[in-house]
Amino acid sequence: MSGHEPDTPTPAEIIPPLGDQELEALREVGRHWNAVVEPRVHRLRELPVDPSLKRASDGPRAGRFSRFTELTSFEPEGKDEVEATAAATTPVSQLGRLVEAVERVVIGPPLRSSAVVHERMRNLVALPVLGSDLFASVAYGPESMLAVLVLAGASGLRVSLPLAGVLVLLMLAVGASYRQTIAAYPSGAGSYIVAGDNLGERAGVTAAVGLLADYILNVAVSVATGIAAIASAIPSLRPYTVVLGLGMIALLLAGNLRGVREAGHLFAAPTYVFLFAMGLLICVGLEQQAGRGFAATPPPPIKPVEGLTVLLVLRAFASGSTSMTGIEAVANAVPAFKPPEWKNARTTMTWMIGILVAIFVGLMLLIHLDGIAWNPNQTVLSQLAHRSFGNGVTYGFIQAATAAMLLFAANTSYNGFPRLLFFMARSEHAPRPFLQMGDRLAFSNGIVVLTIAAAAIFAGFNGNLQALIPLFAVGVFVAVTLSQAGMVVHWWRNHGPHWHRAIAINGFGATLTAIVVTVAAVTKFTAGAWVVVLGIPLLVWLCLRVRAHYRVVHEALAVQPLPDTLTQPRGAAAKQAGYVPTPATGERQESPEHVQHLMLVAVERLDLANLRALAYAASLEQPLLALHLSPSDEEAERFRKEWDTWAVPLRLEIVVSPYRALVAPLAHYVDALQAQRPELTLTVILAELVVHHPWHRLLHSQVAPRLRLALRTRPNIVITTIPFHLPA
């Protein structure tokens, strides 16, 4: 949480640069190296090849489709620097190339990092793009509220209007609160940053995790609602809800891996169409009602299954509050507005809240006047549309516009989730792989994780909207509450003009949303909210552990000046110290003369592959010990005879393994050698047969990977396999 970070991901930020202290230490280490390297630098620098690949181009020309494409794929660009072209991104292995070919068809050719565009949006584009998630919420918010109220029968439905009033108050309060946040954080006012800056790391991470949960659930809920809208129009599709939903999610995955984000303004169209559809629905409905003198139709008689208790009303309120999910979108995206960014963002925010309130109020009024009750097979919007337009084309248009809107709303998660993970990874609260942009400059890893999580939740809850809603409200309101509470602290610390009023507005918003979180978490706990209530702290803990791990890594890897004991020869000293093995953190041989080699060649049989391994080892001209593992004394005798036939005066040690184990005795022997001289760097060299067909691997024992696994925790042990390629 290092202050206001610029809110624009750069594809190149993968390797952390060195700090000043590290550079200083590096300079000192370099001086020490030079004393050692200088006398042999001629040998080290005289390369048998031309690393800039220029010499290569004098050879036979490499065509575009020849097997030497590799050569042309590096364009020399100045001294000691070449650039890999797109051709150099082709995987080298056969399987990899197959995967690559499929990828190219599905997501298109790779894009250069420089192709990243940081689009600036006009307000008329920003409104639909950033508002899509918020506006789409009216498709499930009122619906979910009624689904709870209907449990108390007709008398329950009568509470819907007052509840709607409370929700409008909430919308206005949160809107006002965010207007202030945007003005105060013009470089990006995401909850992660605002909460982290003002309330500390833990609060920031909690807000971020809450938003991550929100993004995941937004996909599941939007897709479920979208399918419900379609199934209301075409009931025969209802049994295929889960399959259709997973198909939609797969579509979103493919589209986003392609990088649809760049075509952001495309989102404007469906949102405006949806707003028009809602406007039409409300106006025509109200006009029809005006004809009847606004006399409310009583809802159909419904048998209540629960009493109209306070708890029921609170549950309905929590469900209804999902009508404003997506309200945080503008605050996250302030830098994407045209300058003056914060002013434009604030204006857009105001418009969004206004439109949301208008649609919400209009729909709730119509629902009340038309006497509409919740129906599991027909969405509330569909019922309203049927009332006003019958079964005709207009009805179809309303349903199609709604379904399209919801698909686009789900898509906003595909922008937000990976971006948030990127920022978390940059602050090291999330794994670094989330920093990486894929071939198409999309954060592929985040996109894939979102898809898996959303698909799992969608399928796990059978694509049932009313089962998903209880999970939804908690995450987003946790983030919104923390962001606003952070703003209260912000105003308190920086007594600006009108800071009293600012605190009042943000404090009011924070209090209201905190109440929503509590109500949602408590009343919906058993209905599914426990997944989120327990999941968020767990994920927060994980994120903090990730950060702690990276801190340990940085400390362990930071270059430091060599300690005095290492700048003097220390073989004798180490020997006197006895058999204490070098501790794992003590791998301090950063200078060539500290590396004392022992090459241990594991020889199974004196065949070409093993002779090659011996030749490799011997050519390095370091102390060399050949090691043979034999299952019995007789076999050992036989091998010694073969060795003597070879008659090369290398040292051979035979370990008889009467228990037939191979890897374990080898590992223990290496351990035993190292216990004698813990400061030695032991290179275990072994031949490895490389087979042509993967299934042939079953025909050979795979010693190298098992040995690598067995010895991986041991310090100062290097395992080198010398491949021997078998013909096909």
Added chain:
Amino acid sequence: MSGHEPDTPTPAEIIPPLGDQELEALREVGRHWNAVVEPRVHRLRELPVDPSLKRASDGPRAGRFSRFTELTSFEPEGKDEVEATAAATTPVSQLGRLVEAVERVVIGPPLRSSAVVHERMRNLVALPVLGSDLFASVAYGPESMLAVLVLAGASGLRVSLPLAGVLVLLMLAVGASYRQTIAAYPSGAGSYIVAGDNLGERAGVTAAVGLLADYILNVAVSVATGIAAIASAIPSLRPYTVVLGLGMIALLLAGNLRGVREAGHLFAAPTYVFLFAMGLLICVGLEQQAGRGFAATPPPPIKPVEGLTVLLVLRAFASGSTSMTGIEAVANAVPAFKPPEWKNARTTMTWMIGILVAIFVGLMLLIHLDGIAWNPNQTVLSQLAHRSFGNGVTYGFIQAATAAMLLFAANTSYNGFPRLLFFMARSEHAPRPFLQMGDRLAFSNGIVVLTIAAAAIFAGFNGNLQALIPLFAVGVFVAVTLSQAGMVVHWWRNHGPHWHRAIAINGFGATLTAIVVTVAAVTKFTAGAWVVVLGIPLLVWLCLRVRAHYRVVHEALAVQPLPDTLTQPRGAAAKQAGYVPTPATGERQESPEHVQHLMLVAVERLDLANLRALAYAASLEQPLLALHLSPSDEEAERFRKEWDTWAVPLRLEIVVSPYRALVAPLAHYVDALQAQRPELTLTVILAELVVHHPWHRLLHSQVAPRLRLALRTRPNIVITTIPFHLPA
């Protein structure tokens, strides 16, 4: 198929010895090496450690439970040879140790190879041990025959006695045939060897594969019949057939991994108990029938669902022929008899056939006289026992003895299957891992494969005996037929005394069993035999491919004298030949001076881990090129500045990868370098962070394994990772 191999597996036969030609070539190669190695041998031989670990014992004493158990686990045994004790078989990794601990509890401590005993059996032990499978067959053979005949109603059941007569003829003919085989192949008369020797490799492998199928099905069928015997007595267990059966198979797995084989004579008891039970059942039954004057009770009226066609009778015959599965056991085990082996084996064979025929005839007669029909919920043996003994203790004894017998019969597959795979692996028709004996001197790999196959088939057919039987007859009779046909050829080639009669006997047996194979394969094809009919050729093809692969390996690995071109310096010649990369088979650097090194150190960042990798590479004093992959020009510039701060005059090449790919451009760059000088040995050195907790691996990009995979097909490329251990 190299002549008569001794039929006793030795645990040490894992590494194939060198042939005379290879030894000669080795001597010559050694002479060449010496010319090169001699001047540097001092450097190579001066080891910084004592490989015999003697010096180590002067250090702090290592206790049994101290962390230095490794030291005491090697007992010096003469010059340059140490022996790994049981302690040295303990896995080194944590996970490995956990697995090990479970293993010790389930299967016991490891056994030394020298603990292998080649038990010799007295005939009175051999009869029950080798006969268990054969005798147990009467529990399902008659049963399965009746299950087919009953389809034609009561008239179908009337055919059972004549059919039984034909089966007895078959038993006697095969018995006589095997008596001859045993005499002719005293060192082991398994079908694999007899068919292979006389009819060629293909026939031998086919016989072996047939037997393998037989062993697998024997487990499934015996367990199914055993459960049926138990469920006949306790009908409430019937719904749990599959679970109970899988439990039994798991028990067999654990028991055999423990190496129960050594307690072979334990098998004598249940077999004798079973024989006694059958004798009791038949005698009491016949005595009761004698009281009724042997007047056959007509079977209960059954509605026929099929006509009594020739096809039905043939199907019944094929099912009934499973009564003699296991007949080949004695022939496989001739060397296990006391001398004179072949005579004792032949006597035992005669007794076995005699007892089999007696029980079979007795049971069929009783079935006929008692008018017993097949019943899916009550085995035929259980019905007979109920008739004679009601529901009392004696009935329970008969059922228990039968169930126990069947479990032991299933167990015989656990001896035969892995042993046969061992012999196949020795002749290289099966993967070499089947040569290896596990900790308890059992062929663990074979045991595990058998368990998986049998469990899959048992569960796949729902543990239903009548569904499994159609698969059964084909495999074993294929092997028996090929073995006898092989004997015909054997007699034809070696005109011994009475060779005409010998040919007649073996020819008659072969003809009869060939008919059984044909009948079983054709009439049961759609009922399930297709699995075996199609599976056997597929497996035979695979075995032959395995053999072909190993042949290629031997040829590729065989030491040959160095070609002239390699004994002269050849860098210039190779360069003139242009950019043709060394073919995969051309990795002919078996002598140190042929290895021309280029160390390519991939440096991600100048931190301790990467400095250590650079130090390792530089300390080897070979040409060294540092390579950095950068996602953008700016990042490249930054890295170059850091490098310049270090100021060590090593060669650095930066590859800018604007498409953000990492492994592919690295692999292509290596390719491009190698294309310049195909004869170079390119060692790619890279730092690898070793994390403490496995889940931390998700937090770091795993370049090394991906690079290893990408470059594995390239010749002359060695990948070395220098581990850097992070603190916990």
